Amino acid sequence: MKKFLLLTLIASLCSFSFAADDETKASERVQAAADVLSEIQGAPDKGIPQEVLGSAECVAVVPSMLKGGFIVGAKYGRGLASCRTPKGWSAPAFFVVTGGSFGFQIGGQAVDLVMLIMNKDGMKHLLSSEFELGADASVAAGPVGRHAEGNTDWKMRAEVLTYSRARGLFAGVTLNGAQIKQDKDSTREFYGRMVPFRTSLIGEIDPPEGANAFLRVLAQWAQEAAK
Numbered sequence: 001m002k003k004f005l006l007l008t009l010i011a012s013l014c015s016f017s018f019a020a021d022d023e024t025k026a027s028e029r030v031q032a033a034a035d036v037l038s039e040i041q042g043a044p045d046k047g048i049p050q051e052v053l054g055s056a057e058c059v060a061v062v063p064s065m066l067k068g069g070f071i072v073g074a075k076y077g078r079g080l081a082s083c084r085t086p087k088g089w090s091a092p093a094f095f096v097v098t099g100g101s102f103g104f105q106i107g108g109q110a111v112d113l114v115m116l117i118m119n120k121d122g123m124k125h126l127l128s129s130e131f132e133l134g135a136d137a138s139v140a141a142g143p144v145g146r147h148a149e150g151n152t153d154w155k156m157r158a159e160v161l162t163y164s165r166a167r168g169l170f171a172g173v174t175l176n177g178a179q180i181k182q183d184k185d186s187t188r189e190f191y192g193r194m195v196p197f198r199t200s201l202i203g204e205i206d207p208p209e210g211a212n213a214f215l216r217v218l219a220q221w222a223q224e225a226a227k
Contacts, residue, residue, distance in 0.1 A: 026080075026094060026190040027210045032063035033080055034213040036112045036165070041221065046170050048114070048163060049145055054225030056161075058083035058117035058126055058201065059218060062097055064110040065164075077113060078183055082211075082218055083123060085203030089218045092211050093200040094186035099133070099178030111166040113173075116142060122159030126180075129197035133160060134176030141172030 037059075041047045058081055065077030080092040097113070117123050125137040133139040142161035164173040182197045190210065199205055207215055 026186040029063060029078060029094075029186070030080060030092060030190075030211055030214045033061035034217045036061055036063050036114070037214075037217045037221070040112075040114065040163075040165060040170060041224075043170075046144060048116070049143055050225045052116060052118075052142060052161065053221050056084075056116040056118055057120065057123045059221075060095070060115040060117070060126075061214075062113040062115075065097065065113045078186060079113065080186075080214065081115075081117075081126065081201065082215065083117070083126070083201045083203075084222075087203055089207075089215045089222075090203045091195075091200045091205050091207040092190075092214060093129075093195075093197045094183040094190065095129075095180050095197075096183045097178055097180050099175065111164045113175075114163040114165075115175075116161045116163075118158055118161060123201075125159065127198045127201055130181040131179070133162075133178045133180070139175055139178075141174050144170065144172055 060079055060081035062077035062079030065079075077097050078094070079097060080094050082089045082092050084090075117126050122137050125131040128136075131137055137159045139160040139162055140158035142158075142163050144163070162173050162175045164171060184194065187195055191208065195205060
């Protein structure tokens with residue numbers, strides 16, 4: 001019964017999200033992701049620690065991921081990711097995230113989700129273009145604040161660190177069970193053709209002009225983290 005409720009809820013959220021995405025172009029999602037990162041880092045005492053940002057291999061953002069449910073919850077969102085390459089941050093790769101949530105919750109809300117891929121193992125899962133957090137890749141709630149020297153747990157065990165922002169509040173969040181796979185529709189829309197996830201993220205294609213807003217924020221993050 002619980003599984004049936006979860007599947008029904010995911011289907012409802014997906015139907016709602018796809019309808020909304022008809023009015024939200026992939027290029028608009030790129031700008032929204034850039035805005036999310038800028039706003040989060042605009043409040044350094046409540047943002048992602050510089051040490052964590054400086055160690056991340058890839059950064060993924062889901063603007064306005066939908067959450068909903070009664071006791072059994074669900075999540076659905078569309079986002080984009082970029083990874084470090086010898087030439088700078090890669091062209092964005094578009095993905096869909098779905099999955100069950102945990103704990104008691106009533107109603108629904110939209111949250112901004114940020115995922116940091118922290119090492120080569122985590123990047124390998126991301127490059128596969130389809131994986132499950134907590135099963136294929138270890139995931140943990142990321143530390144928050146200006147610095148993270150007192151919390152070294154993220155260095156030792158997490159392949160993916162996750163954060164969420166809802167109603168102005170920003171915090172680490174656990175996303176065990178969330179599934180991530182390539183968003184082929186958004187990829188075709190943005191690039192005008194099908195581009196494999198791996199091709200984008202390892203820097204085999206040049207970022208189109210429409211990616212500049214997102215990549216500029218990532219470059220600024222990297223510069224500040226290196227200071």
